[in-house]
Amino acid sequence: MSAGPRKKLMYLNRRAPGGTIYAVEGLEVVLIGAAFDQDVCMAFVGDGVYQLKAGQDTSDSGVKNFSPAYRALGDYDVNRLYVERESLEERGLGVDDLMPLTWEDEDDDWAEKPSIHVVDRAELARLIDAQDVVFNF
Amino acid sequence: MKIGLLVNEGPYQHQAADTAFQFAQAAIEKGHEVFRVFFYHDGVNNGTRLATPPQDDRHIQRRWTALAEAHGVDLVVCVAAAQRRGICDPDEAKRNGKDADNIAPGFRISGLGQLVEAAIECDRLVTFGD
Numbered sequence: 226m227s228a229g230p231r232k233k234l235m236y237l238n239r240r241a242p243g244g245t246i247y248a249v250e251g252l253e254v255v256l257i258g259a260a261f262d263q264d265v266c267m268a269f270v271g272d273g274v275y276q277l278k279a280g281q282d283t284s285d286s287g288v289k290n291f292s293p294a295y296r297a298l299g300d301y302d303v304n305r306l307y308v309e310r311e312s313l314e315e316r317g318l319g320v321d322d323l324m325p326l327t328w329e330d331e332d333d334d335w336a337e338k339p340s341i342h343v344v345d346r347a348e349l350a351r352l353i354d355a356q357d358v359v360f361n362f
Numbered sequence: 363m364k365i366g367l368l369v370n371e372g373p374y375q376h377q378a379a380d381t382a383f384q385f386a387q388a389a390i391e392k393g394h395e396v397f398r399v400f401f402y403h404d405g406v407n408n409g410t411r412l413a414t415p416p417q418d419d420r421h422i423q424r425r426w427t428a429l430a431e432a433h434g435v436d437l438v439v440c441v442a443a444a445q446r447r448g449i450c451d452p453d454e455a456k457r458n459g460k461d462a463d464n465i466a467p468g469f470r471i472s473g474l475g476q477l478v479e480a481a482i483e484c485d486r487l488v489t490f491g492d
Contacts, residue, residue, distance in 0.1 A: 232482050246446075247370075250403055253442060257474040261482060358481045360368075361489050 232357040233264045238273035239361065242292060243283065248276050249291045251362025256294070259301035266305035267298075268349060274312045277323040277341065292324070299328030304340045311346045363394045366480035370491030372404035373422040374415065378490035379408050383425055385488065390433050397484050398436040399426070400477040401469075403491070406449045409439040411466035423466045430468030437469045438476045 236255050242248045255267065269277060276295070283290040298304070306326060313319060326340040344352065353359060367386060371378035386396045401408050413423050430437050439449055445458070451471050455463040465471060481487045 229482070234478075234481060246403060250443060254402075254474050254477060258478040260475070261478050263478075263482065358487050360481070360487075361491075 231262065231264045233355060234258065234266075234358045234360065235353060235356040236265070236267045236360045236362065237353070238267065238269045238276055239271045240276075241272040242276045242278075242281065243286065243288060247362045248273070249289075251360070252276075252291065252294055254360060254362070255298070255303055256301060259303055265303050266307060266352070267303060268307040268309070268352065270309045270312050270349065272312075272316075274308055274316065274318060274323075277306070277308065277326070278318070279322060279324045295324060295326060298326065299340055302328075304328035304338070305342065306340045307342050307344050307349060307352060309346055309349050310343050313343065363389075363485045364397050364483065365389055365394055366397050366484035366487045367399040368477065368480075368487060368489045368491075369399060369401050369405035369408060370403045370489065372407040373413070375404070376491070378405070378492075379422050380420070382488075382490040383422070383429065385490070386429060386435065390429075390435075396433070396435050398438055398476065398480045400480055401437070401439045402443055402474075402477065404447065405491070406439045406444045406447055409437070409444070409449055409466050409469040409471075410464045412464045427466055427468040439465070439469055439471045440477070441471050441473055444471055 238251055240247045281290055281292040320343050323341060327337045328340050329335045330338050367382050369378055369382045373379040389396055415421055426437055429435050450460055450463050451465040452463045454471055
């Protein structure tokens with residue numbers, strides 16, 4: 226949609242999926258932003274790692290469970306989701322507790338590949354530093 | 363420099379709207395271009411013309427409107443966030459069967475694409491919120 230060179234955009238998710246609206250409205254920006262054909266990644270730090278937790282059930286709260294929408298990210302070419310290792314460990318979580326999000330690589334015979342990459346804090350800092358734009362939600 | 367602003371919190375409840383306004387004003391005074399201010403999350407509440415703050419306090423909405431009128435700053439309220447929170451212009455009111463609209467002068471309602479476009483087009487996107 227935009228003519229100029231592609232920019233590196235990161236959507237940095239810092240908050241739990243429930244309790245506030247930031248996570249779901251942040252995800253809405255990612256899905257809309259996918260139409261702009263930029264170099265996009267997402268990062269999950271702090272309570273933001275809970276956004277990717279498998280088996281979310283909001284039925285008792287009366288709030289819509291939007292976590293299935295993360296499974297659509299691969300279809301939107303959003304296929305680099307960086308999760309901070311320390312944030313997982315601090316919450317007693319591992320990658321096995323997260324949704325098994327994948328994407329299909331059209332340059333590799335549509336091989337299904339994992340979208341989630343666990344990175345340590347120092348590596349995430351380098352990734353953030355390399356972006357043109359960081360959206361904070 | 364071409365600058366985009368993102369305001370994520372409501373007026374009075376949070377400092378974000380004040381700081382964003384002061385930043386925009388200072389940037390313009392320094393000769394920068396404020397390409398757009400995008401209001402998201404509870405930030406959309408900056409765009410209602412129905413707020414009546416105490417007379418001896420600042421009027422946040424009117425301050426934004428004056429900025430738009432004086433400098434042509436594009437004030438955009440996210441439509442999806444606005445619908446959730448009851449901010450609507452005449453078109454939105456009609457489309458959704460509402461009996462009134464409340465958008466303030468100088469503001470317009472549009473989609474999230476306007477935020478992403480600002481991020482791509484601007485030299486900097488500056489976020490105001492928690």
